[in-house]
Amino acid sequence: MFKGLRSQRLLGLSALGWLLLNAPLLTLWDREVVLWGLPLLPLALFVGWTGLIALAAWIAEAPGEPD
Amino acid sequence: MLSVTIVVATSFAYLALLFGVAHLGDRRAREGRSLIGNAWVYTLSMGVYCTAWTYFGSIASAATSGLWFLPIYLGPTLAMLLAWTLLRKMIRIARIHRITSIADFIASRHGKSPLLAMLVTLIAVIGILPYVALQLKAVASGYALLTELPGAAAAQPLPWWRDSALYIALVLAGFTIAFGTRRLDASERHEGMVAAIALESLVKLVCFVAVGAFVAWGLFDGPADLFARAADRPELARLSSLRDLGAGFDGGSWFAMMLLAALSVIFLPRQFQVMVVENVDERHVRRATWAFPLYLLLINLFVLPIALGGLLHFGIGRENPETFVLSLPLATGHPALALAAFIGGLSAATGMIIVEVIAVSTMVCNDLLLPLQLRAGLRAARDLGGVLLGIRRGVIVAILLLGYLYYRVAGETQALISIGLISFAAVAQFAPAMLGGMYWKGGTRRAAFAGLSAGFLLWAWTLMLPSLAPAVGMPAQLVDAGPFGVAWLRPEHLLGMTGLDKLTHALFWSLSVNTALYFGVSLLGRPSARETSQALLFVDVFERTDRHSADRGPVFWRGHAELADLHRLAVRFLGADDAERLIVEYARRSGAAGPEQIVADARFVQFVETHLAGAIGSASARLMVASVVDEEALELDDVMRILDEASREAAQLRAHSHALEENARSLQRATAELSAANEALKSLDRLKDEFMSSVTHELRTPLTSIRALAELMADDPALDVAQRQHFLGLVVAETERLTRLVNEVLDMAKLESGHAEWRAAEVDLRALVQQAVQTTRELFRERGAVVEMHLPDAVPPLQADPDRLTQVLVNLLSNAAKFVPTERGHVDITLYANTEHLGVTVCDNGPGVEAAQQALVFERFRQGGDTAQRPQGTGLGLPISRRIVEHFGGRMWLHSEPGHGACFGFELPLRRDTPDQEMRP
Numbered sequence: 001m002f003k004g005l006r007s008q009r010l011l012g013l014s015a016l017g018w019l020l021l022n023a024p025l026l027t028l029w030d031r032e033v034v035l036w037g038l039p040l041l042p043l044a045l046f047v048g049w050t051g052l053i054a055l056a057a058w059i060a061e062a063p064g065e066p067d
Numbered sequence: 068m069l070s071v072t073i074v075v076a077t078s079f080a081y082l083a084l085l086f087g088v089a090h091l092g093d094r095r096a097r098e099g100r101s102l103i104g105n106a107w108v109y110t111l112s113m114g115v116y117c118t119a120w121t122y123f124g125s126i127a128s129a130a131t132s133g134l135w136f137l138p139i140y141l142g143p144t145l146a147m148l149l150a151w152t153l154l155r156k157m158i159r160i161a162r163i164h165r166i167t168s169i170a171d172f173i174a175s176r177h178g179k180s181p182l183l184a185m186l187v188t189l190i191a192v193i194g195i196l197p198y199v200a201l202q203l204k205a206v207a208s209g210y211a212l213l214t215e216l217p218g219a220a221a222a223q224p225l226p227w228w229r230d231s232a233l234y235i236a237l238v239l240a241g242f243t244i245a246f247g248t249r250r251l252d253a254s255e256r257h258e259g260m261v262a263a264i265a266l267e268s269l270v271k272l273v274c275f276v277a278v279g280a281f282v283a284w285g286l287f288d289g290p291a292d293l294f295a296r297a298a299d300r301p302e303l304a305r306l307s308s309l310r311d312l313g314a315g316f317d318g319g320s321w322f323a324m325m326l327l328a329a330l331s332v333i334f335l336p337r338q339f340q341v342m343v344v345e346n347v348d349e350r351h352v353r354r355a356t357w358a359f360p361l362y363l364l365l366i367n368l369f370v371l372p373i374a375l376g377g378l379l380h381f382g383i384g385r386e387n388p389e390t391f392v393l394s395l396p397l398a399t400g401h402p403a404l405a406l407a408a409f410i411g412g413l414s415a416a417t418g419m420i421i422v423e424v425i426a427v428s429t430m431v432c433n434d435l436l437l438p439l440q441l442r443a444g445l446r447a448a449r450d451l452g453g454v455l456l457g458i459r460r461g462v463i464v465a466i467l468l469l470g471y472l473y474y475r476v477a478g479e480t481q482a483l484i485s486i487g488l489i490s491f492a493a494v495a496q497f498a499p500a501m502l503g504g505m506y507w508k509g510g511t512r513r514a515a516f517a518g519l520s521a522g523f524l525l526w527a528w529t530l531m532l533p534s535l536a537p538a539v540g541m542p543a544q545l546v547d548a549g550p551f552g553v554a555w556l557r558p559e560h561l562l563g564m565t566g567l568d569k570l571t572h573a574l575f576w577s578l579s580v581n582t583a584l585y586f587g588v589s590l591l592g593r594p595s596a597r598e599t600s601q602a603l604l605f606v607d608v609f610e611r612t613d614r615h616s617a618d619r620g621p622v623f624w625r626g627h628a629e630l631a632d633l634h635r636l637a638v639r640f641l642g643a644d645d646a647e648r649l650i651v652e653y654a655r656r657s658g659a660a661g662p663e664q665i666v667a668d669a670r671f672v673q674f675v676e677t678h679l680a681g682a683i684g685s686a687s688a689r690l691m692v693a694s695v696v697d698e699e700a701l702e703l704d705d706v707m708r709i710l711d712e713a714s715r716e717a718a719q720l721r722a723h724s725h726a727l728e729e730n731a732r733s734l735q736r737a738t739a740e741l742s743a744a745n746e747a748l749k750s751l752d753r754l755k756d757e758f759m760s761s762v763t764h765e766l767r768t769p770l771t772s773i774r775a776l777a778e779l780m781a782d783d784p785a786l787d788v789a790q791r792q793h794f795l796g797l798v799v800a801e802t803e804r805l806t807r808l809v810n811e812v813l814d815m816a817k818l819e820s821g822h823a824e825w826r827a828a829e830v831d832l833r834a835l836v837q838q839a840v841q842t843t844r845e846l847f848r849e850r851g852a853v854v855e856m857h858l859p860d861a862v863p864p865l866q867a868d869p870d871r872l873t874q875v876l877v878n879l880l881s882n883a884a885k886f887v888p889t890e891r892g893h894v895d896i897t898l899y900a901n902t903e904h905l906g907v908t909v910c911d912n913g914p915g916v917e918a919a920q921q922a923l924v925f926e927r928f929r930q931g932g933d934t935a936q937r938p939q940g941t942g943l944g945l946p947i948s949r950r951i952v953e954h955f956g957g958r959m960w961l962h963s964e965p966g967h968g969a970c971f972g973f974e975l976p977l978r979r980d981t982p983d984q985e986m987r988p
Binding site for chain 1: 134137141144145146147148149150151152289290291292294295298304307308309316318319321322325353354356357358360361364368371
């Protein structure tokens with residue numbers, strides 16, 4: 001169903017994303033903390049989102065593996 | 068406030084620009100120089116996901132409920148991570164079967180059912196109406212804000228003939244027609260439209276980010292300042308958190324919205340159009356996997372800052388947050404920026420409308436109206452191209468007018484986002500039939516029909532009805548108390564369910580019933596032969612096709628067909644030119660001598676049907692082909708048998724081509740090896756010639772002098788004894804030189820041919836150095852030179868041939884002795900050890916070696932120095948030494964600056980990983 005290392009890595013990344021960006025893990029960031037002048041929760045959401053994209057880029061653009 | 072003229076003129080100029088880009092894109096496509104054959108353009112065209120909802124609605128959502136605008140973009144991000152698996156499969160299937168809409172996809176998978184295609188089309192049309200209305204509402208209110216005096220009382224709804232939204236709808240209908248239905252393309256691809264959409268995506272991103280940057284850094288002192296000021300007011304501070312909203316964080320709703328958006332980004336008709344139908348190369352999906360989420364992230368970066376900035380600037384509840392992106396620049400005296408923001412919003416709305424309406428009009432035409440007309444007797448008509456275009460244009464106008472109607476009826480009272488979510492929930496109903504159909508072979512037509520209708524009805528009841536009810540004057544009691552007071556039928560509390568918000572409630576019921584019916588009904592029945600054959604072709608598409616092939620795999624058809632009938636059919640629906648081109652192409656590929664020689668077998672029938680499907684949808688194509696051929700109904704057993712044969716054939720073909728490839732590769736390897744060997748032989752031959760000529764030259768010099776001396780003595784018997792003795796001494800010396808030369812040549816030859824004999828023993832290099840210095844002591848004494856040894860106390864032992872190493876050391880020392888100046892000579896010999904190597908350097912204070920000569924000294928017969936003052940020697944000592952050192956895995960080098968002496972050195976590894984085969988005990 002999901003052949004190829006690239007597909008499987010991206011599948012794993014997606015699963016990780018569902019976990020990180022949902023309750024209950026998301027609520028861990030919901031604190032009254034200010035970092036570089038920015039509230040923690042929006043910052044954490046955007047940073048986590050960027051991290052997912054960066055990892056996806058790394059996996060998707062890696063040369064070699066056909067799928 | 069801006070003048071109406073400026074706003075309207077700018078908007079039209081922008082639309083004209085888009086049209087120009089589209090025109091260029093179409094022209095380039097016809098010339099074969101595609102403008103969109105690029106992963107970045109593909110990614111940008113997906114940006115059509117971000118509509119006026121994103122542009123205006125997200126900010127309103129952020130202004131009232133904080134971070135809750137985000138799941139709509141996080142869901143698609145996570146869905147895109149699966150694109151390489153899921154989307155690529157959809158693209159491959161759509162290309163092989165020439166599928167041009169999501170209705171066609173679902174219908175084709177479930178046995179090419181016309182009824183199913185109609186149902187999906189109906190859901191799509193009704194489902195997207197609210198979404199079209201949303202765009203109209205956004206553009207109309209943006210236009211009103213820009214052109215009305217600030218603070219003007221919110222006007223009463225205008226009569227329809229004065230309503231700007233109606234004219235916007237009509238203008239957009241005109242543009243959509245111009246973009247999408249100028250000509251009939253057999254594959255439903257619109258390259259020009261995609262180019263324009265990619266540009267629109269860029270424009271809306273840039274405009275939105277520009278406003279965001281203006282708010283963050285222009286109105287405030289950076290984001291930190293903005294958030295700090297918001298934090299001072301509790302009613303704004305709560306927007307940066309999820310905790311304080313009501314009773315804690317509603318994780319279920321958050322998840323439901325993410326799931327909804329994840330499904331929508333794949334199954335919305337416009338997304339299907341740009342991601343699947345308009346895809347030119349499935350490898351582009353790799354870039355889009357991360358770049359499209361990045362686009363979503365960028366366009367969301369400033370949503371919260373703009374919302375907070377607007378609330379701080381205007382105060383809470385004064386201005387409509389949906390238009391902050393316009394009112395903030397306008398209120399602070401930046402009308403140009405406001406106009407740019409309006410153009411960005413217009414971009415977002417027009418992009419969505421153009422693609423969505425084109426996609427839906429294709430569906431309505433191919434999957435709803437055409438089958439009905441074909442049944443009603445349109446079969447007699449000759450050329451259908453014009454009819455099809457006419458239908459599509461009518462459908463486009465109708466959809467936009469229906470969208471306007473929804474806007475008039477229900478749009479004015481609702482927020483943009485809640486309208487959009489209604490559409491999302493409708494297209495989410497496609498998910499079970501799509502996903503189940505692509506990954507599970509058991510799904511049947513009945514099951515898809517049951518699941519989709521139930522899901523759609525539940526959606527209409529639980530979500531659409533409550534949103535329309537107040538507007539159309541239905542009694543509120545219907546929603547609050549249930550029809551006829553039946554409480555368990557209450558649309559927002561089905562079976563009395565409470566605790567879920569409206570959307571999650573609707574999504575839960577519609578999707579779970581839909582999914583349960585799809586799988587349940589499939590499992591209760593048995594799939595027919597046609598359902599099974601289509602299931603096999605869809606689910607195993609990657610096993611049966613590759614990226615390039617157009618028609619591989621089994622053909623599930625049996626019967627009798629005439630070439631002329633099929634040809635006539637193709638001409639009717641594709642036009643004479645396209646039909647001719649296709650048939651010639653097929654003849655070329657199938658190896659027939661000409662178009663007339665084509666055998667009308669199952670594969671040809673399938674070929675014609677597939678191409679018809681591209682133009683009129685798979686269900687209609689099936690119907691038309693069936694009407695001109697004699698076909699036998701297939702049983703499930705036949706399907707299995709055909710499949711078996713096909714996979715056997717494919718396996719044979721694969722094995723055959725694999726063997727061929729392997730042969731070709733080994734042939735190539737052998738050729739390369741041969742030519743390399745040939746090169747090596749040639750260069751050896753050249754070396755041998757050079758070597759021979761050098762050797763004979765070197766032999767001739769001593770021979771000449773021996774012969775001259777011997778002749779002198781033979782010619783003059785009266786030569787006195789002392790003279791004769793001197794001559795004889797010279798002869799002996801020259802003979803010795805000759806012997807040495809011959810020995811060295813032999814030695815060199817043995818080394819080079821690999822026949823040299825090597826002894827292996829434990830060698831103490833320190834002792835060898837001392838011994839070599841002892842041996843050459845006399846040489847240095849004669850020249851009045853001093854040898855200084857720099858030796859460590861002990862060095863690790865080495866596995867090597869001690870005689871050969873002595874030969875190297877003596878050679879380097881005698882070399883040095885030859886070149887040092889008389890009476891002032893000084894030679895340093897140094898032994899050193901590091902963890903991996905033992906090394907020896909021999910440095911003299913002679914004239915040194917010029918840079919140009921340095922590389923040559925290790926070559927045979929190239930002695931250092933110019934020929935005139937060249938000392939005694941054969942010119943083979945250094946080459947032999949280097950050979951010996953290299954044999955033991957070491958290396959030899961020369962460092963020298965002319966005038967400052969020369970330094971020869973060599974290094975031997977302490978441990979040799981790969982013992983040389985020549986090393987014999």
